[in-house]
Amino acid sequence: MGQVPAATRTLRVLKFLAAQPAPVSLGRLAAACDLPRSTAYHLLAAMVDEGFVVHLPDEHRYGLGVAAFEVGSGFSRQEPLQRLARRQLADLVDATGESAHLVALHGRDVLYLVEERAPGRPPLVTDVGVRLPAHLTASGRAILASLPAAQVRALYPDRSAFVDRHGVGPRSLSALRVLLAETRQRGYATEEGEVTPGLASIASAVLDHNGHPVAGLAVTYTPGGGAASPDPVVAAVRRTAAAVSRRIGGRTAG
Amino acid sequence: MGQVPAATRTLRVLKFLAAQPAPVSLGRLAAACDLPRSTAYHLLAAMVDEGFVVHLPDEHRYGLGVAAFEVGSGFSRQEPLQRLARRQLADLVDATGESAHLVALHGRDVLYLVEERAPGRPPLVTDVGVRLPAHLTASGRAILASLPAAQVRALYPDRSAFVDRHGVGPRSLSALRVLLAETRQRGYATEEGEVTPGLASIASAVLDHNGHPVAGLAVTYTPGGGAASPDPVVAAVRRTAAAVSRRIGGRTAG
DNA sequence: CAGAACCGTCTCGGATACGAGACTCCCCCT
DNA sequence: AGGGGGAGTCTCGTATCCGAGACGGTTCTG
Numbered sequence: 001m002g003q004v005p006a007a008t009r010t011l012r013v014l015k016f017l018a019a020q021p022a023p024v025s026l027g028r029l030a031a032a033c034d035l036p037r038s039t040a041y042h043l044l045a046a047m048v049d050e051g052f053v054v055h056l057p058d059e060h061r062y063g064l065g066v067a068a069f070e071v072g073s074g075f076s077r078q079e080p081l082q083r084l085a086r087r088q089l090a091d092l093v094d095a096t097g098e099s100a101h102l103v104a105l106h107g108r109d110v111l112y113l114v115e116e117r118a119p120g121r122p123p124l125v126t127d128v129g130v131r132l133p134a135h136l137t138a139s140g141r142a143i144l145a146s147l148p149a150a151q152v153r154a155l156y157p158d159r160s161a162f163v164d165r166h167g168v169g170p171r172s173l174s175a176l177r178v179l180l181a182e183t184r185q186r187g188y189a190t191e192e193g194e195v196t197p198g199l200a201s202i203a204s205a206v207l208d209h210n211g212h213p214v215a216g217l218a219v220t221y222t223p224g225g226g227a228a229s230p231d232p233v234v235a236a237v238r239r240t241a242a243a244v245s246r247r248i249g250g251r252t253a254g
Numbered sequence: 255m256g257q258v259p260a261a262t263r264t265l266r267v268l269k270f271l272a273a274q275p276a277p278v279s280l281g282r283l284a285a286a287c288d289l290p291r292s293t294a295y296h297l298l299a300a301m302v303d304e305g306f307v308v309h310l311p312d313e314h315r316y317g318l319g320v321a322a323f324e325v326g327s328g329f330s331r332q333e334p335l336q337r338l339a340r341r342q343l344a345d346l347v348d349a350t351g352e353s354a355h356l357v358a359l360h361g362r363d364v365l366y367l368v369e370e371r372a373p374g375r376p377p378l379v380t381d382v383g384v385r386l387p388a389h390l391t392a393s394g395r396a397i398l399a400s401l402p403a404a405q406v407r408a409l410y411p412d413r414s415a416f417v418d419r420h421g422v423g424p425r426s427l428s429a430l431r432v433l434l435a436e437t438r439q440r441g442y443a444t445e446e447g448e449v450t451p452g453l454a455s456i457a458s459a460v461l462d463h464n465g466h467p468v469a470g471l472a473v474t475y476t477p478g479g480g481a482a483s484p485d486p487v488v489a490a491v492r493r494t495a496a497a498v499s500r501r502i503g504g505r506t507a508g
Numbered sequence: 509c510a511g512a513a514c515c516g517t518c519t520c521g522g523a524t525a526c527g528a529g530a531c532t533c534c535c536c537c538t
Numbered sequence: 539a540g541g542g543g544g545a546g547t548c549t550c551g552t553a554t555c556c557g558a559g560a561c562g563g564t565t566c567t568g
Binding site for chain 1: 263264266275276300302310312328335463501
Binding site: 003004005006025026027037038041060 | 545
């Protein structure tokens with residue numbers, strides 16, 4: 001648990017609360033975060049004081065407070081990932097002649113953070129701020145492939161999680177697992193026509209310093225559309241993802 | 255600092271980072287949060303591990319990480335305040351026959367969280383998700399009036415912070431201070447035609463258990479428009495705000 | 509080139525924060 | 539009524555986390 005248990009636990013509690021659809025009781029929280037009861041009270045009291053948690057006395061529940069919201073929008077305002085990746089994405093576009101983008105995983109969706117369009121390329125459905133189902137996009141698959149299996153399972157508890165856009169793509173957890181295993185084996189993620197018919201993508205994950213994915217980075221192109229073999233694109237995408245990973249002190253994938 | 259210093263400090267660091275327009279150096283952070291340097295490293299290491307902070311090694315800066323974003327959107331998903339206040343707002347609308355809403359302060363803006371329209375009343379410019387300058391709205395003024403003076407000053411560092419919509423409203427920090435002092439004296443906040451000409455509002459703040467405002471609650475009406483004196487509305491607004499405050503374990507204002 | 513300023517890492521001893529546990533309410537069962 | 543489960547609060551001793559400080563590296567700056 002590192003060197004600052006109280007801090008780590010506080011953050012874990014925050015993440016746990018953020019993952020809940022509704023405020024939870026202290027019992028569930030303590031159990032889920034593996035906290036002694038008295039410690040849970042200490043922590044929650046501090047979090048309430050700082051406005052990160054609201055206590056709902058007559059429901060015996062704890063929910064997220066407005067400070068949590070402020071922190072979240074602070075991320076959007078600072079755009080640390082955008083700041084880091086924009087230049088590298090532009091270089092990638094120059095090198096490949098194709099459009100590139102950066103996404104973050106958000107629940108089961110990918111959220112487009114940066115988009116660099118190649119001149120003379122068709123506009124994409126994607127745009128900054130747009131969300132798409134992660135399991136259908138190359139960048140989403142790159143992220144999912146770097147997650148522990150347990151987390152993927154938690155994200156996709158049943159078949160209803162597998163929406164599709166054009167009748168293609170995985171429809172079950174086992175199908176997704178096969179896809180992600182192939183992705184890891186291959187060393188990069190792909191998608192062909194599953195987001196937009198006629199367009200394909202190649203993606204790789206940006207990893208932080210303990211190998212957890214923080215973003216996905218992809219190039220979208222028209223397969224067979226005059227472009228040469230995708231091999232140089234693959235190399236460029238992987239190189240760029242590794243470069244961005246390095247800039248956040250992360251490991252380089254694979 | 256309560257009983258769990260490490261947790262409290264972690265949260266303070268998060269709030270500080272969230273308030274910065276760009277990633278900051280460790281020196282500035284340690285100074286601003288009044289942390290010993292080595293402690294700051296301990297904390298940041300834990301926060302980086304949990305994904306709440308990104309370290310940008312070649313800029314010597316620390317910024318918010320994706321976990322911060324997830325926590326923020328967790329608040330939006332849970333809607334703890336909305337959950338608490340919706341019913342009370344509906345009762346308020348029934349009692350007054352006027353439209354009512356709940357807002358949170360976000361930077362210098364108020365963000366509309368819940369809106370209950372009274373039947374047969376004109377639609378408002380406000381709608382859930384809309385932002386308006388806090389110093390022009392009644393609910394924003396109610397919140398600002400409950401904040402320590404130092405925080406108000408920090409929010410409005412210079413005249414450029416004072417945008418206006420219809421040429422009315424405070425244009426300087428001192429004018430705002432007078433307005434807020436009047437508000438405190440009066441016991442509730444008002445606004446007349448500063449958001450939309452021809453409409454006025456009466457508001458009161460929702461306070462948490464240490465008296466900090468977490469939301470503002472207002473009724474909007476047409477002044478002199480056939481309605482009786484605003485006194486019963488004032489009483490109803492204050493009663494509702496106190497009721498919501500109580501539901502989050504807060505103090506009742508005044 | 510010297511010096512200052514800052515960043516990141518590490519060590520280690522003392523103050524203290526954390527966790528076991530006891531206690532009280534309150535609510536929901538039979 | 540009696541019993542059980544869970545919430546909230548408090549105490550207290552000790553294992554352990556925090557902070558002073560030293561060290562090395564790098565970047566400015568005069």
